[in-house]
Amino acid sequence: MKRWLSSIIDIRKGEVLVTTLMVLNIYLILVTYYLLKPARDSLFISVSGAKNLPLVFILIALVVVPVTTVYSRISRSFRLNQLINYTTIFIIINLFLLRWMISLPGQVWVVYAFYTWVSIYGALTTAQFWLLANAVYDASQAKRIFVLFGLAAIIGATTGGEITNLLIKEFGVSTENLLYFCVVFMAVCVFLVTWIWSLTQKDIDEGPVARGSRKKAEPEASMGEVFRDVKSSRYLMMIIGIIIMTMVTATFVDYLLKAVAEVAFTPAGALKPDKEELSAFFGKYYGRVSLLSFLVQFFLSYRILKVFGVSGAIMFLPVSQLLAAVGMAVAPGLASGVILRGSGDVFKYSIDKTGRELLFLPVPLDVKKRVKVFIDVLIDRWFRGLAGGILYIFTAVIILTVSQISMMVIGIVLLWMVLVLFIRKQYINAFRQALDKGEIDPAQLTFKITDASTVDNLIKALDSDNARQVNYALGMLAEVQNEKLIAVVQPLLKHADREVRSRALRVLGNQGERGLGEEIRLLLSDEDAEVRIEAMHYIYLSNPDKGGELLRQYLKGDDFYLQSAALGCIARYASRDEKSLITGEVIERFLNRQDEHAVPSRKLLAAALGTL
The missing domain is CATH 1.20.1250.20 (MFS general substrate transporter like domains)
Known part of the structure; x- marks a missing residue:
């Protein structure tokens, strides 16, 4: 349970306030949507009848394309925070207008408009949220934090549905008046986006929608190419x-x-x-x-x-x-x-x-x-x-x-x-x-590979004589936990390719099996720095109660390989408290080396200090 919770709530220093505001934002967006959906359904059925639902399904398909096109063109004229807030204010005005039009007698067309509007609202507001999220967080942060937004969205959907039932059943609120609650929640979202932007604008300086990616915009493929x-x-x-x-x-x-x-x-x-x-x-x-x-x-x-x-x-x-x-x-x-x-x-x-x-x-x-x-x-x-x-x-x-x-x-x-x-x-x-062909980019994965057939295919790839393919498979297996992996990955610790050895250590470190201590210790003397760091990390994981003390001892020792492995492990994997092991004395020792390890020592120290 602790591991599961830590995979969801992995918020680091400097991220707490912005992430809290982002969680509240997506939560309120979904609460609003799930207040609107029941209202949309009941108003349409009670006024026009379920028999006419196919017509509104067709209407939504016809309306979404021009709406998306217009929104896309408008979005180029505003910064992202302006685009989101102006759109939200437009939604608030729409809610007041819709509430007034619903009260007009004999206007059946209004329920068609409302049904279509709610469908567009759901797609538009969530898309805007993810635009903002991709602007606020980089790729490494996204992998840790976005799952929390997914959880907040689900809780928001559940809350919205239950609030609808509660307001109508217990407080006698009419279906039409649910729209007023939506107005309040949307107004709060404007405030939240403004606050989020004020906290992060120094990091978002490339203009609105373009900031979603730092890569140069790719030319759009024609439909002919897609076909x-x-x-x-x-x-x-x-x-x-x-x-x-x-x-x-x-x-x-x-x-x-x-x-x-x-x-x-x-x-x-x-x-x-x-x-x-x-x-x-x-x-x-x-x-x-x-x-x-x-x-x-x-x-x-x-x-x-x-x-x-x-x-x-x-x-x-x-x-x-x-x-x-x-x-x-x-x-x-x-x-x-x-x-x-x-x-x-x-x-x-x-x-x-x-x-x-x-x-x-x-x-x-x-x-x-x-x-x-x-x-x-x-x-x-x-x-x-x-x-x-x-x-x-x-x-x-x-x-x-x-x-x-x-x-x-x-x-x-x-x-x-x-x-x-x-x-x-x-x-x-x-x-x-x-x-x-190496066509799958492990960095692009937004989920963990767990299914049996995919894992089995990756395991088969580990038997390849091609080091590039073995490395590729190990990269895909980096976050996979499977009991089959220990036996098939362990022999790769002696592989001739240093990257294979390093990635094999990373995979084994993620399995929870700590019975390879002696074999791993031999790799602390490996010629490659990455292999030594990963070996040190495995040993660190194998000693959860005294891992910090082991790192301290290695840092104080005279063996450069052990010192550098400990420093690299602290910089890459240690907790905030354990990074305090990089003391002034340690820094001086690395700076003052005059032997053949002087240059790599200073490079490693610079990289480590950059993580503090």
Whole structure:
């Protein structure tokens, strides 16, 4: 538990205040979104009816592209803090206008506008937050801190849903008046962004949106190039096919839940559902599903990936949808609808999300960037709109029942499962090819590799006669914990390539097995400084109670190799308190060397002092 908590809360000196403000910011953004979502759903269903949901699905697909284009052009004219705050103020003004328009009698079009607006709000505000986060933190900080923002977002979603239910049920707040609470939260976000910017602006001096990356902007790929990338790769075509099936299924399932909720919350003899009951229901639903998704992601995803691999992980979502769709077809109702969409939402944002990230692992980075744009711009929007169009035909033209639409979902999911079965072999082949070509950049990984098939392929690569490929595999395994690694990595400690020895030590140090002490001590005399530092770090980890004292003894000794290894280990890995071991006396000893180690001694000291 302590290790798990430290992986989430790893905030260092100078980061506490800014990170706290960023956590509050994403928390309030999600609280607001999950106040708006139940209001959006209940207002639309109570005014226009669930039968018209397909039309608003189509409308969202049509509106998002021009809105995104306009926003992109406007963003070039402002610094990032100005862009975010002006957008937030515009949102606040919109909320007041929407609250007024909702109160106007007979204006059905308003609920269409509100539904579409909320969908855009959710995408826009979260995208702006991550723009700010990437501007405030560098890559090394991001790996430590961004997981905390993900946790804050989940808690915010859960809080927003539960607050909606509480305000309506216990305090009698009307659905329309939830928008006033959103205004307050958004106003606080303006204050938070202003404060964050004032604390970090000295580090953000390149202009707004461009600051997200320090690299020179790459020319945008044409859609023709992207189509060629996809067409030339059977593997990419399968990934996109799975994403399309996921989107179409999610759209159908969204409609089914709202259709049965409309019936369930329509009082006997009434023509329309109870708006407040619907809002309270959707608030509770979104809150509980967010909480379950968090629990699955943090406590089950790792184990599932480790046991079942990538293909097993991405099979969880379609299997859950298949079983739940059968239940909906046989016994349509609110309980079946909650299980159907709830299982989809829980797995989609936990196990399936991680599995899909792993599917893209063997794809070259430049191709991955182009295909992601293709998915975000075309696949996501067009196929959600297409699903809405198909749903409209089913509900307004053919007039299918909930059970019959559930049967359609079963057919889509079966096709989805076939694609998952076929992609397993394609994934293994693509991963092997990527390893051979060195197309996976370990520095680009935003998650830990845990699935069995990927780890097994990396272990096989360790037997290669090519030192470059072995180094590459060790780099990918640097943060992996797997009992198989100790036996296969240990022989690499005697490898002729010094980088292989160094990386092998790093992998072994991460395994928690401390029975290699004698073999590791021999490497303290290795000719390579990096190998000696990693060997010292392994010994330091093997003595958690007296690691600091060992480092002190090595620093005071006469052996330059041991001294330099201890200094390098302290600079790179030691805690803030243990860095105090680099005393004035130690500094003088390194500065005053006049032997053959004088130059490397001073270089190492300069690097160590730079970390203090």
